[in-house]
Amino acid sequence: MHWHVWLEFAVVSAMIGLVPGPSVTSIVGYALGSGRRTALSSVGGMAVGNVIAISLSLGGVGAILAASALAFSILKWAGALYLIVLGLLTLIRSTRAADLAVTAQPIKPRAAFLNNVALGTFHPKTIVFFVSFVPQFITKDASYAAQAALFGATFCVVVGCTDAAYALAASKAAHLLRRPRTAIWSQRAGGGVLIAAGVATATSR
Template identity: 30%
Template structure:
């Protein structure tokens, strides 16, 4: 991978990270409820899952997406159900600021990472993105381990940058919601976004 192709690949990954989808909706909902910091582990989990798809695409495992469609359908439905469950939990979230802050602090990093990983892993079409764009940036016929490592690092940095930009902007908007009524609307709005993301994922073909 040349310097020019590496920079181009990085820009495309950042744009991909900003593109609306289940992962972006999850980051948006979490940042609106808990602020930007709790989104770090969530975004990291998504990035790691994406990197696994990237490596799979690099190693020629795209055949899984075409021949194991039933498995990916199960993964997609489970992921959609999980997003809807998270949305329901957000609807029932407390409406006082102190309780929200305690909830944010009590959310384990490992759990947030797992949530992010599952959200991204439940969208197998991510691999199609890498399958479509990788030939533009590297010679897959002469692919080296260095190329795979470089692409993985660029993907990690690019996705984290894109997702955390969304988290920061959403967190800034959150500061304007301090009353019980506003927080209730915020919780239900974020929950509706998450349920919508689950429904969107469930209806994807």
């Protein structure tokens, strides 16, 4: 494989990572509602989920999802419902906190990590995209397994960097909102973004 093929793949991966989607909106939601540490933990969870999704793609699950509209729809709606419920719970917690005149409790980093592992793993578009995208860069004169592993690792690292950039930017903005009342509205914004991520997942094709 020529180096320019890998570079082209890395550039395309960066472009994909920079386009806001359900993963980015969930990370931004954690940043706004719970701060930088939780947001970065969610980035790590998304990276692990991407690794699992890519492994499933290379194992043939992507071909199954691409061929079965029902399987794709089940995973899509399950992921969408999960994000919407999480966003609603965040809004409920912030509302209760406002009624008690205390700062809303943020989501813990461990919970954000595990939530985004699930989101990254079961987001069907990642699986279908990878199984249809990577073969365009595979060359016949080299090992398929080695090339697939390299492209998978490249995608995860590049998208992890773009996700981290979103997390840091959003958490920096949220960090400026220090007053308890403002923090509650920040968490409400985070819950709204998580719901938006769920809607984006549900309406994806």
